[in-house]
Amino acid sequence: MNSPVFRNWQSVQDEVLRRIRTRVWKPGDLIPNEADLAEEFGCARSTVNRALRAVAEAGLLDRKRKAGTRVAAQPVAKATLSIAVIRREVEERCRKYSYQRITRAECVPPLDVSAAMRTPAATTLLYVRALHLADDTPYALESRWINTDVVPGALQEPFQDISANEWLLQHAPYTDGEISFSAVAASTGDAQALGCAEGSALFAIDRLTWDADRSVTKVRLLFAPGHQMRTVL
Amino acid sequence: MNSPVFRNWQSVQDEVLRRIRTRVWKPGDLIPNEADLAEEFGCARSTVNRALRAVAEAGLLDRKRKAGTRVAAQPVAKATLSIAVIRREVEERCRKYSYQRITRAECVPPLDVSAAMRTPAATTLLYVRALHLADDTPYALESRWINTDVVPGALQEPFQDISANEWLLQHAPYTDGEISFSAVAASTGDAQALGCAEGSALFAIDRLTWDADRSVTKVRLLFAPGHQMRTVL
DNA sequence: CAGATTATTATGTACGCACATAAAAACATT
DNA sequence: AATGTTTTTATGTGCGTACATAATAATCTG
Numbered sequence: 001m002n003s004p005v006f007r008n009w010q011s012v013q014d015e016v017l018r019r020i021r022t023r024v025w026k027p028g029d030l031i032p033n034e035a036d037l038a039e040e041f042g043c044a045r046s047t048v049n050r051a052l053r054a055v056a057e058a059g060l061l062d063r064k065r066k067a068g069t070r071v072a073a074q075p076v077a078k079a080t081l082s083i084a085v086i087r088r089e090v091e092e093r094c095r096k097y098s099y100q101r102i103t104r105a106e107c108v109p110p111l112d113v114s115a116a117m118r119t120p121a122a123t124t125l126l127y128v129r130a131l132h133l134a135d136d137t138p139y140a141l142e143s144r145w146i147n148t149d150v151v152p153g154a155l156q157e158p159f160q161d162i163s164a165n166e167w168l169l170q171h172a173p174y175t176d177g178e179i180s181f182s183a184v185a186a187s188t189g190d191a192q193a194l195g196c197a198e199g200s201a202l203f204a205i206d207r208l209t210w211d212a213d214r215s216v217t218k219v220r221l222l223f224a225p226g227h228q229m230r231t232v233l
Numbered sequence: 234m235n236s237p238v239f240r241n242w243q244s245v246q247d248e249v250l251r252r253i254r255t256r257v258w259k260p261g262d263l264i265p266n267e268a269d270l271a272e273e274f275g276c277a278r279s280t281v282n283r284a285l286r287a288v289a290e291a292g293l294l295d296r297k298r299k300a301g302t303r304v305a306a307q308p309v310a311k312a313t314l315s316i317a318v319i320r321r322e323v324e325e326r327c328r329k330y331s332y333q334r335i336t337r338a339e340c341v342p343p344l345d346v347s348a349a350m351r352t353p354a355a356t357t358l359l360y361v362r363a364l365h366l367a368d369d370t371p372y373a374l375e376s377r378w379i380n381t382d383v384v385p386g387a388l389q390e391p392f393q394d395i396s397a398n399e400w401l402l403q404h405a406p407y408t409d410g411e412i413s414f415s416a417v418a419a420s421t422g423d424a425q426a427l428g429c430a431e432g433s434a435l436f437a438i439d440r441l442t443w444d445a446d447r448s449v450t451k452v453r454l455l456f457a458p459g460h461q462m463r464t465v466l
Numbered sequence: 467c468a469g470a471t472t473a474t475t476a477t478g479t480a481c482g483c484a485c486a487t488a489a490a491a492a493c494a495t496t
Numbered sequence: 497a498a499t500g501t502t503t504t505t506a507t508g509t510g511c512g513t514a515c516a517t518a519a520t521a522a523t524c525t526g
Contacts, residue, residue, distance in 0.1 A: 065520095
């Protein structure tokens with residue numbers, strides 16, 4: 001067993017991962033350069049490059065020109081969460097999806113919302129509150145503000161049968177977005193909608209999307225108690 | 234303005250993103266194949282491939298051999314969360330990090346823990362409970378079970394000054410892991426350690442790592458109320 | 467010796483070609 | 497018309513070369 005020969009970048013990646021995980025290459029270590037590895041693995045440098053780049057993207061290697069490649073001393077575990085459309089999320093768990101709009105109104109938002117969306121304080125926005133259900137039990141409560149200057153079409157949409165969640169994906173272009181996760185206590189209204197006790201610990205996702213420098217929409221999703229997001233490392 | 238010429242994969246990527254976001258290519262649309270795009274952009278097919286691959290990884294394109302490349306109908310927003318070592322996380326927010334071990338014990342874990350870690354029900358594990366502080370206020374509460382069969386060195390370590398969080402990264406190899414996020418209500422003990430009200434909504438991260446088919450460690454991090462994880466799309 | 471200049475070196479990436487592979491489409495067969 | 501086979505096609509990937517770029521090391525200069 002001299003040179004096992006790795007003919008594709010995935011197998012090179014696997015070998016690199018193996019060496020990192022079994023501590024052949026320890027955290028902080030400088031690993032051989034691409035040319036040397038290519039020779040050792042019996043493949044082209046570009047193949048090694050592809051593999052190392054992938055591992056570096058995963059956060060397990062730090063690469064710097066000239067300085068070389070070293071094993072990340074503190075591997076920043078990058079958990080990639082897939083935030084899908086809620087209907088799909090529910091259906092993927094093999095449960096029946098349904099949707100109920102609670103309220104729809106054009107009104108002036110609270111100050112924290114207009115501040116976050118950078119709209120003038122007195123500007124009217126479209127507010128939609130709706131419930132997503134799985135097997136007819138509350139799954140997530142959506143509270144959304146829509147900037148109708150950016151998405152005028154939303155004014156014609158009742159959001160009675162299709163959720164704003166899905167409608168916006170189809171109709172509203174955006175260039176940037178931010179997302180945050182937190183835990184919040186259920187307010188009276190939240191608890192009523194989700195059918196849980198007031199003050200329950202709820203998993204919350206807040207999303208804010210931008211089209212260039214104009215905010216498109218701001219949404220908070222509150223999930224029913226017990227909800228968890230999982231991912232593999 | 235005929236052929237602007239894109240000479241690197243990033244500029245090709247930018248142009249592709251622009252076309253998706255401005256709806257030149259609408260959700261569900263089949264886009265031109267790599268060879269045609271290469272000709273249009275005045276670059277090699279491999280350059281186009283690199284760009285499209287990157288966009289596809291970001292979840293905005295769906296690619297299939299022979300079938301071609303189409304704009305994702307429902308872009309799965311992939312939020313990449315960087316789960317760093319807590320000390321670094323605190324220090325990056327420009328706050329002073331400190332650490333306090335609360336308990337350390339060798340004992341038999343509750344059934345849900347031994348089940349999740351797939352250890353025999355009566356097996357003794359090492360339990361470490363500790364508090365991470367930022368500017369001397371509680372930041373996160375760590376409750377950890379360590380499989381000493383896999384990491385015997387942990388038995389010699391008091392975890393008095395260095396957190397298990399960091400120690401294990403340096404000393405315990407692992408091959409797989411899973412992570413999950415949720416919201417939980419603070420128990421009496423949690424509330425006392427974190428200095429918050431009992432029943433407060435806390436953001437929780439649960440991590441379970443494996444070395445091949447043996448569990449290495451299981452940890453729950455409970456963050457002080459108000460904590461949020463943010464990322465950009 | 468400090469500071470500026472020049473080499474050196476490892477990664478980053480472009481290109482063109484070749485072939486592999488999956489999946490759709492076309493075709494043939496019963 | 498249902499089934500199986502072949503062709504076609506777009507993506508996936510490997511290779512070798514060339515050059516770009518950033519960061520370090522070596523050298524020169526006042």
